[in-house]
Amino acid sequence: MTLGLSLGVVVGYLVVALALGLVAYRVSEATAEDYYLASRSIGTLVLLFTTFATLLSAFTFFGGPNLAYAAGPEWLIVMGTLDGVLFAVLWYVIGYKQWLIGARNGYVTLGEMLGDRFGSTGLRALVAGVSLLWLFPYVMLQQMGAGEALVGLTDGAVPYWGGAALITAFMILYVAVAGLRGVAWTDTLQGLFMLSVVWVAAAWVVSSLGGVGAATEGMLAARPEFGSFGGGTYSPGFIISTAITIAFGVTMFPQINQRFFVAKSAETLKRSFALWPVLVLLLFLPAFMLGAWAAGTPIEVPEGANVLPVVLSEYAPAWFAALVVAGAMAAMMSSSDSMLLSGSSYFTRDLYRPLVDADASERREAWIARVGVAAFATLAFVASLFRPGTLIEVGDTAFSGFALLAFPVICALYWSRTTRTGMIAGVAVPQVAYLAVVLSAVVGAVPTLPRTVLGGWDVALGLMALSGALTVGVSLLTAPTEEGDASRFAVVSD
Amino acid sequence: MTRLRSDLVWIPTFAVLVAFAVPWPLWGVDRVVAGLPVWIWWHVAWLGLCAALFALFVRSGAWERGMGRAATAPPVDGSGSAARGGDER
Numbered sequence: 358m359t360l361g362l363s364l365g366v367v368v369g370y371l372v373v374a375l376a377l378g379l380v381a382y383r384v385s386e387a388t389a390e391d392y393y394l395a396s397r398s399i400g401t402l403v404l405l406f407t408t409f410a411t412l413l414s415a416f417t418f419f420g421g422p423n424l425a426y427a428a429g430p431e432w433l434i435v436m437g438t439l440d441g442v443l444f445a446v447l448w449y450v451i452g453y454k455q456w457l458i459g460a461r462n463g464y465v466t467l468g469e470m471l472g473d474r475f476g477s478t479g480l481r482a483l484v485a486g487v488s489l490l491w492l493f494p495y496v497m498l499q500q501m502g503a504g505e506a507l508v509g510l511t512d513g514a515v516p517y518w519g520g521a522a523l524i525t526a527f528m529i530l531y532v533a534v535a536g537l538r539g540v541a542w543t544d545t546l547q548g549l550f551m552l553s554v555v556w557v558a559a560a561w562v563v564s565s566l567g568g569v570g571a572a573t574e575g576m577l578a579a580r581p582e583f584g585s586f587g588g589g590t591y592s593p594g595f596i597i598s599t600a601i602t603i604a605f606g607v608t609m610f611p612q613i614n615q616r617f618f619v620a621k622s623a624e625t626l627k628r629s630f631a632l633w634p635v636l637v638l639l640l641f642l643p644a645f646m647l648g649a650w651a652a653g654t655p656i657e658v659p660e661g662a663n664v665l666p667v668v669l670s671e672y673a674p675a676w677f678a679a680l681v682v683a684g685a686m687a688a689m690m691s692s693s694d695s696m697l698l699s700g701s702s703y704f705t706r707d708l709y710r711p712l713v714d715a716d717a718s719e720r721r722e723a724w725i726a727r728v729g730v731a732a733f734a735t736l737a738f739v740a741s742l743f744r745p746g747t748l749i750e751v752g753d754t755a756f757s758g759f760a761l762l763a764f765p766v767i768c769a770l771y772w773s774r775t776t777r778t779g780m781i782a783g784v785a786v787p788q789v790a791y792l793a794v795v796l797s798a799v800v801g802a803v804p805t806l807p808r809t810v811l812g813g814w815d816v817a818l819g820l821m822a823l824s825g826a827l828t829v830g831v832s833l834l835t836a837p838t839e840e841g842d843a844s845r846f847a848v849v850s851d
Numbered sequence: 852m853t854r855l856r857s858d859l860v861w862i863p864t865f866a867v868l869v870a871f872a873v874p875w876p877l878w879g880v881d882r883v884v885a886g887l888p889v890w891i892w893w894h895v896a897w898l899g900l901c902a903a904l905f906a907l908f909v910r911s912g913a914w915e916r917g918m919g920r921a922a923t924a925p926p927v928d929g930s931g932s933a934a935r936g937g938d939e940r
Contacts, residue, residue, distance in 0.1 A: 434894050438872035441898050445905060446865050454918060569886035577883070585881035586874060586890040596873060627914060631906040634898040642895065646887075848919050 363510045363679035370683040371527055374543045374690065378531050381542050405629045406548035407541040407695075408616050409636060414495075414692035415502025418551070418685045419663040420748035421641070422648025426664040428590040429583040430649035433641055435591075439600035440607070441637035447608045448630055451763070452617040454770050456626060457848050459618040466699075467614050467762075468707035471769055475777040476840020478711045483781065484762065485707030487788055488611050491758035492700050493737055495610075498751045499689040499696075500525055500741035506689075509666045510682045518742055524686065525738040528693045532701070533727045540694050541619075547687040552640055554684040558669055558677070559643035565672040566650065575653030583649060595813035599753070602817045605763035606756035611699035612692075697734055701726040704733075745799065754795055757817035761787045764825035768832070773843035775828065778835040783828030787820040858913040868901050 417436070425432045455470065464470040467488070472481025500521040507520030515523075532540070566572040577584045587593070607613055620626045644665075651658075651668040658664050665685070669678040705726045710717060717725070745751065765783035768775045794816060797806040809815055837843070874893040882889045908914055 430888070430891065433891065434873055437894055437898060438869070442869050442872040442901050445901070446869060449914070449917075453914070457918060457920075570883075573883060573886050573888070581881075584883060584888050585879050586888070587878045600873075623915075627909040631902060631909055634901040634905065638895060638898045642891075646891075 360511055360514050362676060363682070364515070366676065366679040367507070367510070367683045367686055370687060371690075374546070374687075375527075375531060377543050377546065378534055378540075404541075404616065404620055404625050405632060405636065407544035407691075408613065408629070409544075409548045409640075414752075415499050415506075415685070415689050415748050416752040417640075418644065418689075419502055419505070419665060420752060421645050422651070422665045423663055423747075424590075424749055425645040425648030426651050426658065429580070429588075430645060431586065431591040431596070432648075433645040434586075435596055435599050436641050436645070437634075437638060438596075439604040440641075441634040443600060443604035444607055445630055445633045447604060447763075448617075448626075448633065451608050451767060451770065453623070453626055454848070455614070455617040456620055456623070458846050462845060464618060465615070466703050466706055467609070467611070467766070468703060471766070471780065472707070472711075474769060474842065474845045475780060476838060476842065477777050477781075480777060480780055480784075481707050482712060483784055485703040487762065487784065488609070488703055488759070489700055489708075489733075490792075491755045492611060492696055493733070493740070494751050495755040496693055496696055496700075496734065496737040497741045498748060498755070499693040500738050501744060501751070502689050502748060503686055504741065505663060506666070506682050506685055509662055510679060521738055521741050524689060524693065525734050528690060528697060529731045529734050531690075532694050532697045532730050540691070540698055544691045544695070547684075547691045550687055551684045554681055555640060555643045555647075558665075558673065558681055559647055561673045561677065562647060562650065562668060566654070572650040572653065576650050577653070579653045583652065590813075592813040594809075594811065594815075598809075598813065598815035598818040602760045602815055602821065603753070603756045605821065606758070606760035609759040609762040609766065610696075611703055612695035615699045615702070693734075697730045700733060701730045704729045757815065758788070758791060758795075760817060760821055761791060761824050764821060765828040768825070768828045770846060772829075772832075773846070774832055774837075776832045776835045777838045777841055779828045779830075779832030782831040783824045786827055787824040790823075791817060791820050855913075855916060858911075858916055861908060861913055861917070864904065868897075868904065872897050872901070 421432055421436060455464075455467075458464070459470065462470075462473065464473070466485065468481040468484035471484055472478060503524035504517040504519075504521035507515045507523070508517050563569055563572050566575060573584075582588055587596075620629075647668060648664050651664050654668065654671070656667055656671050658667050666678060666682055669681055673681075705722050709725055709729075710722065714721075746754075762784060765780050768783070769780060794806045794808060797804065798808070807816065810819075872894065874890040874897075877890040877893060880890060884892055
């Protein structure tokens with residue numbers, strides 16, 4: 358493939374996205390609510406695709422097919438269950454409730470909502486701090502994915518750091534000028550683009566292999582164990598704990614959680630909810646089956662490379678393979694710009710304003726937000742150069758860290774007896790324990806603590822249970838504080 | 852409060868929908884049907900069922916009642932106006 362063509366396709370995509378962002382910028386107002394929430398005016402199609410595109414990152418687009426290629430197509434079941442069904446239910450249980458009280462009380466972030474309910478700046482800062490902590494590896498994951506993608510596309514002409522730097526520069530620029538309206542618009546473009554591209558890719562590869570039946574036969578001839586459900590990596594413990602930690606983690610991701618505040622009306626949330634399982638399946642089925650079918654083809658996937666671009670360069674024309682990489686870059690971009698935007702709102706509203714300068718002007722806040730984004734993305738870029746794990750490993754760590762927030766938040770939303778001390782214990786203790794597990798694998802001086810026990814059960818699942826038990830237990834033992842106000846979370850029937 | 856006792860049936864329904872999105876009864880089964888392993892078809896059909904039941908959950912008004920809000924009136928004229936929102940914000 359010619360270098361110019363592939364780079365042209367990728368850069369062309371980035372330019373289109375930037376142009377959209379600039380248009381969005383021209384129609385936006387200079388308020389924080391507009392910058393972060395597009396003035397709560399997002400409609401069904403845009404909300405659906407902005408959530409969808411944000412969920413889809415290097416984790417789904419490269420990590421998923423890689424795992425299906427190595428371990429079998431059961432990854433489709435894990436992701437379909439957690440994303441299509443469990444997340445949809447949580448979308449109602451957490452998302453709709455948050456939308457109701459968020460629209461009434463004008464909340465922009467999760468920390469702000471909890472801080473207001475419990476009258477606690479400390480809790481607000483704690484939730485924001487924990488969220489930013491786990492956001493870091495996930496932004497890094499996108500930069501790793503982009504770096505690997507451009508190395509693969511250009512056969513190493515663009516080095517790993519070059520691809521990672523390109524996406525870092527672009528996402529800083531983009532978030533700085535566009536705000537959520539621009540992010541939401543490009544997410545819709547990217548969501549539709551990825552969905553179409555992945556189906557064309559599957560059709561292309563399947564027809565080269567002689568149809569779906571032949572592709573599956575080839576897969577089973579090479580890897581007979583792929584045909585039977587379960588086994589190998591996919592123990593019941595792995596399936597259940599992966600599905601639960603990721604689904605709960607996703608709801609606490611800043612960029613997803615903030616989406617719960619942006620819908621224009623309840624109808625928007627309802628329609629998105631009902632369409633969700635089908636939309637998720639439409640993307641996962643071709644993407645992950647492509648990875649699994651690739652196991653039956655004679656392709657060689659080099660160490661550290663991603664299977665999807667390799668199989669496409671074998672069975673589809675060069676320009677199309679470049680288009681798919683552009684689609685994957687799109688997925689990473691939409692994830693990163695949403696994450697950075699939400700992260701910057703957590704930083705300015707929940708950390709900077711309450712703790713440093715309560716009287717900062719809107720102008721100053723907007724400026725601090727943009728500087729924060731640039732600093733955060735640059736640090737993540739530097740960390741991504743060390744490549745601390747595979748895409749799935751880094752992603753899974755971040756998801757589990759967020760999942761530990763979910764039970765305390767659900768308690769706060771539904772149980773008026775929850776106290777401030779209960780919340781702080783339920784959030785802080787499991788986070789410290791999980792951080793110890795994660796860091797013990799990175800720091801050489803201490804023994805590495807196990808991440809899974811008894812055949813694939815993730816320790817994060819146990820810590821999630823602990824977070825729920827601590828929130829309830831400590832709340833029962835302590836009295837509600839004067840500053841707390843449970844009525845802030847009451848839903849009024851109007 | 853406007854919650855209905857019949858709405859409680861949605862709680863076990865959602866639990867079953869989540870639990871059996873994973874084709875547990877087909878654990879270890881390796882039959883191929885219409886070009887794909889049969890447990891993949893189970894999952895595809897199950898997610899279709901989920902979308903249909905989620906839409907039913909929304910239309911029945913249990914969505915609003917579950918949060919303690921007044922339900923929107925069901926469409927009586929059959930003109931498909933179920934989309935009329937309860938929220939005029």
